[in-house]
Amino acid sequence: MHEISKTFGASRALNGVCLEVARGEVHALVGQNGCGKSTLVKILCGYHRPDRGGSVLLDGEPVVLPITPAAMRRHGVSVVHQDLGLIPSFTVTENIRLGRFRARRLSRAIDWRSEEELAKASLALLGASIDPSAEVDSLSAFARAEVAIARALQGRPKGGGLVMLDEASGTLPQEPRLHFHLLIRGIALDGGAVLLVSHQLQEVLQHADRVTVMREGEVAAAGLRTSELCEQDLLALIAPGASRPSTSGGGRPRRRHHQTPNAPAEGGADLGAGPSVTVDRLISDTLRGISFTIEPGALVGVTGRPGSGFEELPHLLAGAKRAQAGTLTLEGVTYELKRGPLRALRRASVALVPQARAAEGLALSESVLENLTLPLLSSRGRALFTGARWRRRLAESVIEALHVHPADPNAPVKTLSGGNQQKVLVGKWLSAQPKLLLAHEISEGVDACAKADICAALQQAAASGCAVLLASIDAAELAGLCDRVLVLRDGLIGCELSGHLRPERILAALEGAQAEQVAA
Amino acid sequence: MSTVSESRDVMASHAGWAGVLSVLQRFAVIGVWGTIIALYSALEPGTFDTSGTFQTIFGSQAALVFLALAFLCTVLVGEFVDLSVASILGLCATLLAVLNVTDHVSLPLSCLIAVGAGAAAGALNGLLVVCLSINTIVVTLGMSTLLSGLALAISNLTPISGMSASFGRIALTRLAGLPISFFYGIALALVFAYILGATPLGRHIRFIGANREVSRLAGVSVNRIRFGAFLCAGVLCGVGGVIVAAGLGGFDPSTSTTYLLPTVSAVFLGSAAISPGRFNPLGTIVAVYFLATGIVGLEELGLAGWISDVFYGAALILTVTLTTLLGRRPKAAPLRRGAKASDPLRHFDEAEAGLGATGGAETGERG
Incomplete structure (x- = not known):
């Protein structure tokens, strides 16, 4: 051709x-x-x-x-x-x-x-x-x-x-x-x-x-x-080098990579006190017993080849899909993931940004405002009145923070471009101020500008003490955003990369090579 | 920068037009209604434009209003077409008449049993559709025939009449020239509209109708609300049945299925009025009386009883065709909700939709 x-x-x-x-x-x-x-x-x-x-x-x-x-x-x-x-x-x-x-x-x-x-x-x-x-x-x-x-x-x-x-x-x-x-x-x-x-x-x-x-x-x-x-x-x-500005565009300060995973994010001395999110022996169709912790304010990536089980992790941890065994501990409360405790975890401020935007993420026929405020209706609205002002204010602040275009809260989501729809999806869950944010391919099919906005929003969420788990196959994105990356292989954690992350290190780990070889 | 301001201007003028258009759309049905009234009044001076005609139109539709609102309950949560509403109403009305007239059960108890039967039928629908995820149309079609058969059985295939006239007052008491049952329907629709428009429950119902999975992931108890919708539909049919039986002093069980098509027509036509593109209670009420006006006028023109079937059937097809065509007009991202899991190109299609749409944003931001 x-x-x-x-x-x-x-x-x-x-x-x-x-x-x-x-x-x-x-x-x-x-x-x-x-x-x-x-x-x-x-x-x-x-x-x-x-x-x-x-x-x-x-x-x-x-x-x-x-x-x-x-x-x-x-x-x-x-x-x-x-x-x-x-x-x-x-x-x-x-x-x-x-x-x-x-x-x-x-x-x-x-x-x-x-x-x-x-x-x-x-x-x-x-x-x-x-x-x-x-x-x-x-x-x-x-x-x-x-x-x-x-x-x-x-x-x-x-x-x-x-x-x-x-x-x-x-x-x-x-x-x-x-x-x-x-x-x-x-x-x-x-x-x-x-x-x-x-x-x-x-x-x-x-x-x-x-x-x-x-x-x-x-x-x-x-x-x-x-x-x-x-x-x-x-x-x-x-992937020619980590120098490629793949995740943060427009000269935004990038998150420094040399932080140790336990250190709280920028200026978050009070955040270190919050207990970590712990996942213990999670077993599902594809996962064969994995355990890890995410500290408040940490951005942890998970990746792997298709079929290695990393794709399932966000849904399993959100309780949206039933696991075979395993627990999630959040703020001292332990949840059995076998039961699929979606509603309990939602109340405990766990947010899931799914990959399938049209099927699971947004109701495309509804407006930006309706979509943005859906998760908060029960907690912020009264039983007999949803309230209008807080919804309007929230929608406007998300639109401004993420540069959603057109900046019209009443536009039906389906009239927005893919990148802007993704911003609405991310904004919807970030505005609920989650304690644990689970995201799956958060910037898939999104142009560079929108990607930068989304990544910046994620970093800001982490900086304010949210624990973030990012499942992705995009090595450059993981390297640019995460403090640590877990590489899954055949349902187990194959290796854990931390310190200075570069896309080729992640790719090498994906291919099964010894991570240390490339890290040097 | 100039491109941005230009595009904003274009958008603003678009918004202006869109505003005018949306107001036009909102009240189009009411406008057509007014035109029809004017037309009939001109065609039959002295017969159509009398208070008697208006009393017929507004006083005779209580059953249809209750049925349409019951139907609306399930359609709003995305259950396409609950075919059993008319039969549930028929069963409840028959049950009340039989218990009271034939078996001499006290009125309050018979009413309670009738409404209870409606609730039970709704709950059974809900159990099958929601808990066991059986196809809605199959369940409700079967239920419809089953219940109308049962109604015929308990009435021995004959119309029942002879309920006390004093009981009839709960439906027939005149208020401002109209029977009180008209105001029940209006009040019910207003409450319904308030719940949908202003409460968190209403938003949840809307979102379940728009996208069930999105609502589930947002922590909405989707199945509980869907079940509730079927239960509520059953109860509304029960109450409707009581009011219809009270108004008529009895009930003819063989007529119940004739209510189904007008109900469906009204709900679909209602989605074109007040808030276009959405099933809504006030639009439904408007549609019920709009259709009644059309039929009464035609009957007064001398057309026989068959005209109502023709009119309701044609109205259903026309409105659904029109709303579908209008709904296609905006350039929406191609949505393939029905894409099969085995379609190998499905993922790509979605990616394409995303990519294709992204461009607009990019150019917008660059400008």
């Missing part, structure tokens, strides 16, 4: 990206979250129409954009998405063959026997022994990944085609992963092309021939030979 750009509204997700994947090679695409990898893949599978001016050539022929499913099939382009895209209540055969069913000649009914054979054949390519009549629901996570990969592999023309794998091996354990790597090598040897989107740099270095690094919608380095690279080189290309 050549000179591909993609604009969403006024923000450019891709800016003149060129990418060439040769036949017979495994080409890796790496970069931080939000750098445009997925957008690129989605253009290549026809989901997005790129901006005018770009072109995509398949087997040397230019194709009409956006790419149609028919063109994809003709050239053997297939994709395995990050979340696999399987229909849970359907069988393995149905999932693999959906869209390609062959009907019997006379009755026009689907010939299930031959369908099952075809499904079995594509599973056999992967060496997977999965019952084709099983429902996808009943399969383990890695068996599901195998089904999705098998689906992408069928019908590939001999000696051609392009298979795109968007983080597809993430859920595979060691043994099938080995098989998976053999398989993609097999495709390449066969004359096909493989585009491997991955966060796992080890995998990239070992199994890809060339690698393209993307950064902020542009290609930072194109088609580097992996044989000439080491992990540090790649990390430096992905």
Whole structure:
């Protein structure tokens, strides 16, 4: 593909990206979250129409954009998405063959026997022994990944085609992963092309021939030979240094990093007295018993690979999702997280800023003012009258503090831009003056200015004695904001980083390398 | 800076227009109502514009007002269409008449039993929909048929009449030329509007209707309020049933289901009046009498009884179509609440919405 750009509204997700994947090679695409990898893949599978001016050539022929499913099939382009895209209540055969069913000649009914054979054949390519009549629901996570990969592999023309794998091996354990790597090598040897989107740099270095690094919608380095690279080189290309002003813009004073975690935040001598927030042996579907404490005024980050359990932590600690076991102690009171004590924790001033803004964060059809004051209605309003003045004042102060635009408390939230909606969401919970703030991807999909406002607000909350837990996969954001970062691995705390945090240290810890190596 | 002030000016003029438009929208239904009255008065001078006609319009809708407000309870918390309200009212009215006339139970006790039955039916709806999360339409459709069947059974398939005339006074006492049941409906709607507009409970109800998960995470007891809405709907139907039976001196159980469609029409039309785009009690009351005016006028023009079905049905479809079309007009971020969990592109879509919208903010701040 050549000179591909993609604009969403006024923000450019891709800016003149060129990418060439040769036949017979495994080409890796790496970069931080939000750098445009997925957008690129989605253009290549026809989901997005790129901006005018770009072109995509398949087997040397230019194709009409956006790419149609028919063109994809003709050239053997297939994709395995990050979340696999399987229909849970359907069988393995149905999932693999959906869209390609062959009907019997006379009755026009689907010939299930031959369908099952075809499904079995594509599973056999992967060496997977999965019952084709099983429902996808009943399969383990890695068996599901195998089904999705098998689906992408069928019908590939001999000696051609392009298979795109968007983080597809993430859920595979060691043994099938080995098989998976053999398989993609097999495709390449066969004359096909493989585009491997991955966060796992080890995998990239070992199994890809060339690698393209993307950064902020542009290609930072194109088609580097992996044989000439080491992990540090790649990390430096992905996140070039801590000097990047990624979290605090506009010359705002950054939080100093050399604070010890126990020291209270700026000018908070009286805050040190408050007892810490303690999480004890938290067990859930993905977490296997983690314990930690957050001091009042501390900003603690949690991160990990998708599936490591860090994504669940905010909801579990807020009591919005039931844990299997574990307790949270806040101001001397211990809460059983098994019961999902959402309302009790809300009363104890625990705030949750969820990732899914439209689904869980804000009621989009309601006004800014209504959304901002919702959490405080019961405590500040009287039973027979909500009161108007405090709500108005609160909304105006949040709008001013976070620079919400337009500055109209009565505008329905859906008329605001994404960044401003996020500010409203953060403001909604900060104005409740929480003792513990749990946030999940607090600045996802938000432009730099809004991000700076949000980060500043978080730091201010911490400075006034709030304990903050920030779950994020954005290493630069964590490095810029947090005092400490917990890196989760397979449901346990893999390592804890403190002191001088740099994005590449966090990334290295994510990749499983020894943190000390990079810290030096 | 100039761009900012320019854009502000543009916005201000937009705001001005929006203000005028919103006032127009607010009172559009009332305006149309007035036009219809004027039209009928011109078409049938001497018949339509008499106090008798107005007494018919405003004095005969007590059942519909109670039903519409009961229906509103559940629609407000986001339960789409409670189909059982009319049958609950019918059951309660029948029960009261049967207990009092056939079984000679004392009036206060029969009233209590009737309202209790309404509450029980509402609670059963709530139990199934809220606690067991069964689909609202399935539950209430089944409940509707079940209860109207029960009403027919206890009345032996015959209309019951012969309740004491003195009891009828609780519904028929005249006040300013109108039966007192009219004022019950108005008072109820005002109380309802106050709760919704001014109290924390009202905001919570609105938010549950707008986004259940957001409300839950904000610490609102979502399920308790949803259950309460069904219970309240049942009680309102019970009280409505008592008043209807009192007014008629009995009840014909076979008529109860004919109330359902007018109820739904009124509530949906009501969402276009007073506070447009929102289901609201005062708008609902306006809509009830608006629809009654339309029908009485047409009947006085000489059209037969079938006209009410045609009118209510057409009104329902028209209003819902109009509100949907009007609701599409603002450029809202694409919302895909119904996106399936298995949709692989779902996350991206949301990210796109976020990214797409961010641009506006950026340019605004830079200017």
